[in-house]
Amino acid sequence: MSQPPSSPRPVRVFGNYEILSVLGKGGMAEVYRARVLSGPREGWTVALKRLQPALTRDPQSVALFIREAQLSKQLHHPNIVTVLDAGDLEGIYFIVMELVDGRDLGQILRRCKVRGIPLPLDFAVYLGKVLLEALAYAHTATTPQGEPLGMVHCDVSPSNLFISRVGEIKLGDFGVSRVLVDGKLQGGEVLGKPYYLSPESLLGEVNPAADLWAATVVLYELLTLERPFLGGSPDEVFAAIWSRQYRPLRELRPEVPEALEAVLDRAFSARPEERFPTAEEFAQALTPHYDERVGTPLAIAAVVRGLFGASDDVPSSSSSSSGGASPVPGGTGSRAG
Incomplete structure (x- = not known):
């Protein structure tokens, strides 16, 4: 029947x-x-x-x-x-x-760590430079009337940087985190992912420097597959951030040039005035440390494809506190099949 x-x-x-x-x-x-x-x-x-x-x-x-x-x-x-x-x-x-049809950087770093495969240095530095260029634009963005937006992302982390199947790199989840913090602590709590907070953020300060510190943490992860500031609890992580207790870059990855390690050390300086004053200057400092032939959409897509294969099965995960999805899949021109 x-x-x-x-x-x-x-x-x-x-x-x-x-x-x-x-x-x-x-x-x-x-x-x-x-x-x-x-x-x-x-x-x-x-x-x-x-x-x-x-x-x-x-x-x-x-x-x-x-x-x-x-x-x-x-x-x-x-x-x-x-x-x-x-x-x-x-x-x-x-x-x-x-929709950015691909993977977020957090997924890529986890896959690299599981396989024991570090990202190529040029690839890692290029991703860090693109992230900083996106932040440089956001920090200086203005309204149609020319007034500064005063934009600070406040949640820069690998899970908010997306890489499409064709090698596009997109920073997402703008807005909510910045408004939630809004220049001060709310309810006595620090908002954001603990590993990426700057010492000043722990005091409730919100300014573009907080994004630059978080971008430095992301760049350190790109180069080493490890977070710089560790601990078994948020308080232990905060203590490591306060004291700037992190393993030297070249101790974890000896092939990193000393000049590149010096760039990250400056970005992690104890005194804020000794760090890079803007995302643009930070990005420019990274420019000599990667081969421009590697920083292309095709090369980036090839690295991601090598890690995950050509499967369309992109696992979804829980969204962040601001409601963003990870991954955030399709480019603006992506059409339904």
């Missing part, structure tokens, strides 16, 4: 978007893979980020989410995830972003 045909999967629609799958959920937002149903981007696959329904009645959460949308929509840089749309539908606030 033949089986009755299975009923078609119900289509979930949110405004002009068909919900395809869950990418991640956090305390503040949930992120979905979605397809644009009509308009100039019809058929595009995007990331749809929605404020958790329970928070729509909380004025502070709504204000934070709207602030993120306002800030992020004003950032237009090839190495920053692009916000395509934002608004509210029947009281549910949402942000639509491009």
Whole structure:
């Protein structure tokens, strides 16, 4: 006896978007893979980020989410995830972003560590330089009226740097972290991932220097596959940060040139005034330390493909506290198949 045909999967629609799958959920937002149903981007696959329904009645959460949308929509840089749309539908606030079809840097570093394969030095330095160039743009971004946005990412970490299958590098999750901290501690707690906080961040200071310190931690990880500041608890990590207790770069990877180690040592200086004053100057200091022939989309895509293969099976993981998904999959021009 033949089986009755299975009923078609119900289509979930949110405004002009068909919900395809869950990418991640956090305390503040949930992120979905979605397809644009009509308009100039019809058929595009995007990331749809929605404020958790329970928070729509909380004025502070709504204000934070709207602030993120306002800030992020004003950032237009090839190495920053692009916000395509934002608004509210029947009281549910949402942000639509491009999907970076690939892996986040945290996944790449974990795979390298499991396999015992360090990233090529040129590749590692180039990624660090691109991250700093994205931060340099964000730190100096202005409104259409020319007023400084005062943007500080506050959550620079490997899980927020995405690398597409074609070698694009994108920094994501702007806005919420900066607004949550907003220049001071909230409720007596430090917000952000402990390993990437600067000594000044532990005091509640929020300025671009905090992003530069975090970028230095990411660069150290790129070069060594290890975090510089370790501990069994946040307090132990904070103590290591305060005292700048980290293993010298060349002790972990002897082939790192002394001049490159000196760049990182300067970025980790105890005195803030001795560090790089801007992300642009930090990026320029890295330029002599990589081969430009390696810093190409094709070369980057080849490294990632070598680590993961050509499989389209990209595991999804829980989102960060600001609701970003990891990975955040498709470029702006990515279309549904």
